[in-house]
Amino acid sequence: MTTTAWVFPGQGSQKIGMQADLENIPTAKAKLDRAEEILGWSILEVCKNEPEKLSRTLYTQPCLYAIASILADLLFAAGQNPQYVAGHSLGEYVALYAAGAYDFETGLQLVKRRGELMDAAEGGKMYALMGFDREQLQAKIDETADVVLANDNSAAQVVISGTPAAVDRVVAAVKSKRAIELNVSGAFHSHLMKEASQKFNEILDKVTFNESKIPVLANVEPTPTTHAGELKARLQQQMTGSVRWREIMDAIAANEVEKIIEVGPSQVLTGLFKRAYSKIPRSNISSMADIAAID
Template sequence: MEQNNKIAWVFPGQGSQSVGMEADLLDLPLGKMKFQQAEEILGWSVVDVCQNPDEQVSRTLYTQPSLYVIESILVDLLHHRGNQPQLVAGHSLGEYVALYAAGVFDFATGLQLVKRRAELMDSASGGQMAALMKFDRNQLEEQLAQTPNVVLANDNSPLQAVISGTPEAVDEVVNNVKARRVAKLNVSGAFHSPMMKEAAAEFQKVLDAAQLQDAQIPVLSNVDPSPATDATTLKNRLQQQITGQVRWREISLRLPEEGIEKVIEVGPGNVLTGLIKRTCSELTLENISNAASMH
C-alpha cells in the first residue's frame, strides 16, 4: 500500500444501511466468525436482518448494530491486508467503528455499547428530525436561535444539515427557512438533541462499565473534531454524542489541516464521501463498501 500519502478512514452511520449489505462477507471465514459472535451478543442475527426484504434493517434497533458489525469486519479485512490509516472518524454510530479501528475497544465491547445505544435510541419517541438541502445557513441559524425545542443535530456539509426537536418546532423552522429540499427522517426520536437526555443518562451506566484503551490512531469525534487518543477524552466525547451535534462539516475541513490527502469511506453506501467532496474538493476519495471493493 502506498504509505507516502496520508490516509483517513471514515465510517458511515444510520441512513447508509441497505438490504443485502452483508452479502459478500458471508463467504469469508472472518465474516462468518464475526457474524456468529455478534449473534451471541445481540440475541438476533445480523445476517437475517440484512436479508429481510421488509426493511427490518432500517429500524434503529437493528440498523446500528448491523452497521457496526459489517463495518468492523471490513476494518479487520483491511488490517489483515496490512492497511492502516493515519486518522479515523465516524458519523454518529460510525464513531464506534472508528474507535474499534483505532484499538480503543475490542469488537465485543463496542458491540455491547452499540446494542444498548440502539435500544435506547429506538425507544425514544415524540421527536422529529428533518434534513435540509441547499439551504440558507444564516436564515437557519437565526430561526434555530429563536425557536425553542429544536437544534442543529448534524452539520453535514455547507449544503446539508439536519435539525432535531419536537415535531412542532421542526415544522416551524422548516417553514421559515429557504431550502432546495427538505426531507423528514424516518426515526422515532429527536437524536443528537437535548431531548435524548434520558437516553444519555441511561447510556452513561454502560459506558462507565466499559474498558476503553488509548487510541493507536488519532480520532476526530462528532462533538469535538480535534484529534484525540486519550481514552478518557474519547469516552467523554462518546457520552456527549447522544445529545450533542454531529459536526461533520468541521471534521471534513479538519482532514486536510491534518495533512490527509486521501479519505476512504469504509462501509455501505457513499454518503460521507459525498459530503466530504462538497466540503473539501481537493481530497482523493475512495469507497470500500464490501470485500469485493478491496484491492
C-alpha cells in the first residue's frame, strides 16, 4: 500500500467552472442540492456564472468546501484511501470532513458562518512575500506591533497580516523578490480576528466532533491526531492562529508519505510540495475525469 496524504487548498484556489462534471453525478448533485437548502443560494450557479460572487469570501468558502468535499467522496467511492489529511486554512474544514470528524452538513454550516464573519471583517491588510530573508522578516515582525506571520507556506513564501500601517512598515523594511497585497477585507489569521473568532466559537462549541478515521494535521498544530477533542480545540484556534503549512509539509514527509494528492481546483499545495519535497510524487484531483485517471 502506498502511504498517501490528501491535502485541500483554501481561499484563493477558487475558479469559475470548478464544479466541472460533478453536477451530472447523482450523489454529487444531491449534496449540492442539500447545500442550496442550507445556504439559500446555489453553488452551481455561483461556480458557473457569477465570478464576482465567487471571489467574495461569503461565497468562496462554502463553494470550495462543497466542491472539495464531493471530490473526496468520489475518491473514496473509487477505492482511494489516504493515511493522512490536511487542509490549508479553509481546506482544514474539508480535511476534517474527509476524516470523518463531522458530516457534510455540519461542516457546511460551520463554513457558512466562518465565511460570513470573515467577509464582514474590516480594517486589516495581508501581503504575500516571496524570496526574502526569514531572519530579517521575523525580526521586523517581532519589533512591530499589530502584524503577524499569518501563513508560513514554505521557506520562500509567507503571508503577513495585521493593521494596514503595521503591514506597510514591514513590507517597506524587508527586502523581497516579490510582495503582493491580497484582496481580502480583514487581517485573517491574526489577533485582529479575535472578535470574529469568539462569535464563531459560540457556534463551534455546540458541535460534537467524532474521533476521526484518518489522522489530521491542523494548521495551528501540525502533528497528526484522530482525537475528537484535539481536533476541535485546534479548529477553535484557527481563525486567529497562523497557518503552519511549512511544518505540515515537514511532518508529512517525516511520516514517510509516498504520494501527495491535492483535492480541489488548484495546484497551489502540490506546487509548494514540489519545491520543498520534489521527490514525493504529486497529483491533482479537480474533476471526475481526474479520479477516473488516477493510478
